[in-house]
Amino acid sequence: MSVLPPPPSGSAESVEPMTIDDLVGHVGHDDERGVSLWRGAWRRLRRNPSAIIGAALMGLFILVALFAPLIAGHEPGQPIANSGVTPSSVPGPSEEYPWGLDSTGVDLQTQIVFGARQSLLIGVVSTSLGLSVGATIGLLAGGFGGKVDLIVMRFVDILLSIPSLLLAVSIAAILGQSQTSVMIAIGAAQVPIFARLLRGSLLQQRASDYVLASWSLGLRRRTVVMNHMLPNSLGPVIVQATLTLATAIIEVAALSFLGLGDPNPSAAEWGRMLVQAQNRLQSDPHLALLPGICIAVTALGFTLFGEALREALDPKSRR
Amino acid sequence: MLRFVVRRLALVVPVLVGLSVLLFLWLRALPGDPARAMLGQRATPESIAVVNEQYGFDQPLLQQFLIYAGQLLQGNLGSSTQTGEPVVSSFLLRFPATIELSLAALLFAIILGIPLGYYAARHNGGILDTFAVGGSLLGVCVPVFFLAYLLKLVFAVGIDLDLGLFNLKDLGFLPSTGRQSIRMDATHITNFYVLDGLLTREWDAMWDAMLHLVLPAIALGTIPLAIIVRITRASVIEVIHDDYVRTAEAKGLAASLIRRRHVLRNAMLPVATTIGLQTGLLFSGAVLTETVFSFNGIGSYLFDAIGQLDYAVLQGYILFIALSYALINLLVDISYGLIDPRVRVS
Numbered sequence: 001m002s003v004l005p006p007p008p009s010g011s012a013e014s015v016e017p018m019t020i021d022d023l024v025g026h027v028g029h030d031d032e033r034g035v036s037l038w039r040g041a042w043r044r045l046r047r048n049p050s051a052i053i054g055a056a057l058m059g060l061f062i063l064v065a066l067f068a069p070l071i072a073g074h075e076p077g078q079p080i081a082n083s084g085v086t087p088s089s090v091p092g093p094s095e096e097y098p099w100g101l102d103s104t105g106v107d108l109q110t111q112i113v114f115g116a117r118q119s120l121l122i123g124v125v126s127t128s129l130g131l132s133v134g135a136t137i138g139l140l141a142g143g144f145g146g147k148v149d150l151i152v153m154r155f156v157d158i159l160l161s162i163p164s165l166l167l168a169v170s171i172a173a174i175l176g177q178s179q180t181s182v183m184i185a186i187g188a189a190q191v192p193i194f195a196r197l198l199r200g201s202l203l204q205q206r207a208s209d210y211v212l213a214s215w216s217l218g219l220r221r222r223t224v225v226m227n228h229m230l231p232n233s234l235g236p237v238i239v240q241a242t243l244t245l246a247t248a249i250i251e252v253a254a255l256s257f258l259g260l261g262d263p264n265p266s267a268a269e270w271g272r273m274l275v276q277a278q279n280r281l282q283s284d285p286h287l288a289l290l291p292g293i294c295i296a297v298t299a300l301g302f303t304l305f306g307e308a309l310r311e312a313l314d315p316k317s318r319r
Numbered sequence: 320m321l322r323f324v325v326r327r328l329a330l331v332v333p334v335l336v337g338l339s340v341l342l343f344l345w346l347r348a349l350p351g352d353p354a355r356a357m358l359g360q361r362a363t364p365e366s367i368a369v370v371n372e373q374y375g376f377d378q379p380l381l382q383q384f385l386i387y388a389g390q391l392l393q394g395n396l397g398s399s400t401q402t403g404e405p406v407v408s409s410f411l412l413r414f415p416a417t418i419e420l421s422l423a424a425l426l427f428a429i430i431l432g433i434p435l436g437y438y439a440a441r442h443n444g445g446i447l448d449t450f451a452v453g454g455s456l457l458g459v460c461v462p463v464f465f466l467a468y469l470l471k472l473v474f475a476v477g478i479d480l481d482l483g484l485f486n487l488k489d490l491g492f493l494p495s496t497g498r499q500s501i502r503m504d505a506t507h508i509t510n511f512y513v514l515d516g517l518l519t520r521e522w523d524a525m526w527d528a529m530l531h532l533v534l535p536a537i538a539l540g541t542i543p544l545a546i547i548v549r550i551t552r553a554s555v556i557e558v559i560h561d562d563y564v565r566t567a568e569a570k571g572l573a574a575s576l577i578r579r580r581h582v583l584r585n586a587m588l589p590v591a592t593t594i595g596l597q598t599g600l601l602f603s604g605a606v607l608t609e610t611v612f613s614f615n616g617i618g619s620y621l622f623d624a625i626g627q628l629d630y631a632v633l634q635g636y637i638l639f640i641a642l643s644y645a646l647i648n649l650l651v652d653i654s655y656g657l658i659d660p661r662v663r664v665s
Contacts, residue, residue, distance in 0.1 A: 154337060
């Protein structure tokens, strides 16, 4: 389920010749008794039913999104001529259109299927954006500290006092209506969350024995932070990224509701479908129910998996 | 205690200053001429000149900021570019509605959430626990406005569906829009409609206002409810296993006393913090909920402003929310000090 982007720049393997820190890292690794954090987490994850349900929902969603053109019978956003849509009713299921048409005269099934693709695209791009920028800021602040930390974190605190939806709204309002601006708005709204999280996680590592040991060996700050502290601090960030995918999918819908979504009619989008259905709630509730349920179930999948991952990575939190 | 409050209050100031700088720059980050962007279709050379005059867009940036900061300090958030009304007075007029709604939502979340979370923790692993945890996860995943639609559809509009025992349409008895029936000839003193009904002893008006609050409050309160259930549950589970609870049990204290004095009181600390943190969520959720239920608060006001790209209102709203957020979390910190004396000292 590799929907996550690579960690921020610099954490890739160093090209330096073998140094003492490689040796220390190596010894430390071999010396570990029992299982490593990630292997233990994987073991716990496999036994957790909510992780399995979450992974299944995520998997279904990703498959539908990837293979949308094969599943859907029609092109998205193409209204059918003489569709028979009236102000009070929409055509029901037929052989050609198994779920019937929506209020704009487009095949409903096609819209739902392509909506998954749109959600995945926006979710992954915006989360990657929020993660990479936020984690870089968090890394600079938490790993290198000092004045940078003080200034940057004040700034992050200010951004955190604005609810993320409103932050996204204010950014989208400036950028104008387009798919790109939705992605940037939602991603940017996540930046302060990732920054604060990685910084906190790094600060926790600072007091660990292994960090003290690295310092006392005389390693450079960059090596200690990048090769030792960062890999040990990524757990919460990865969990947050999974949860953020859920938030992103919900926020896309909210932006559409507020009229700041992607205006392109050929891009099927669950949030906009919901908005279009609101005047037909009484006559055709399924037009609202289907996209609404899709949003909720998809978000639930990512949330279930994210929460299970959090528990698996932090065994202390389980009782 | 007083020193604690003053110290916390001092921490709010830099955040607000930083935020106002940020919002100032935000408006200047608009592509093209800010005056033109603010006016939208109404931009004529004359109106642009007026806006430039008002905001000082034609002055150097530093001077612009001084004008802006000066206005802020006088409590002036500018005027709506669409209606021309001052933003502050529009807010003050509509804020009671949003406070009333947010309080109702929070009340719903707390009254249901804390006992549910507590019960789930006590019966950790049981059926109700599983439902509470699953339900709370689902609760944060349903888009607020979708939930609002559903509630409105089932409990206000009504679906004509015969279920044998009863028709689903019978459930649709609650009002679907507004804060009070139009027929209701109520006197308004404070603009908090429920409070007004209480003050004027117009009980029918008060009851009517309360009925109008039910659905929006549930829609808005569901996410806070889900979060409160989870935090209460986690917090109680942690406290139950603490040494002092075991000690209290060992020395033979009554179970109910242990629950009240030892478990609940200590478990409430993270819950109090969480409730404070919900403020932002309530105010952003209010934009969606109030719009669906045509509830005339600042949320639906912002919705209109977003639709018309009324930047002055948006700017004012964010500042307003951040201020409320900071103040409410200050109150939470103070209550923290009251619940746990250790916090005051450190």
